[in-house]
Amino acid sequence: MKVLIVEDDAAIAANLYDYLEESGYEVDVASNGRTGLQMALADSWDAILLDLSLPGMDGLMLCRKLRGEARRDTPVLMLTARDALDDKLEGFVHGADDYLVKPFSLKEVGARLSALIKRYRGRVAPMDLRFADVFLNLSTMTVERAGRPVKLPPKCLQLLRVLMQSPNRMFSRAELETEVWGEELPDSDTLRAHVYTLRRALTAPGQTDLIETVHGVGYRLVGSGRNGA
Structure with a gap:
């Protein structure tokens, strides 16, 4: 996941x-508002951490241009030393999605950021996920491929969920480890072992392997057979 700090x-x-x-x-990172806006528009971000008081262009103006002129709906978590209710309301009016007053806890930043990205990706309410001939019911956490039930251990289910929510997107190993194991990160071979288990369970004889290994980087879910683990 990509985050821009302004x-x-x-x-x-x-x-x-x-x-x-x-x-x-x-x-x-961008250290001023004008550079921040340029960087926000030049790439695709999962979220933006935006300071309110910035040189060149303040956070309110940046947010207003991002929403109004550029029509971007990237989640924005506004950071500021101003704690008055009117200041917070002004931030929301200009397009901020959440508001955090300095000084703040880094853990709270992480939690709020994760919640914003989940809502942005439509991952708050349970739903069914489909990719190619794979079906994942998020309510029951059951999996089928081409109508065949696929039994997976819990961590493999979580791994499949992450991959299916953004098919064709390359996830780094660090991203997948954080998404599946949270703060209790596994050793270096655990992710590889779970990908191997997931791959074998999903791929019956005659079926294509949907998990692509990007060597030295990570994994992604693709629509045709690719290289192995």
């Missing part, structure tokens, strides 16, 4: 960068 305080930006990178996010 923050002019170098110490705060560095702390956020380090924490989010260790949590498996791909992170970049």
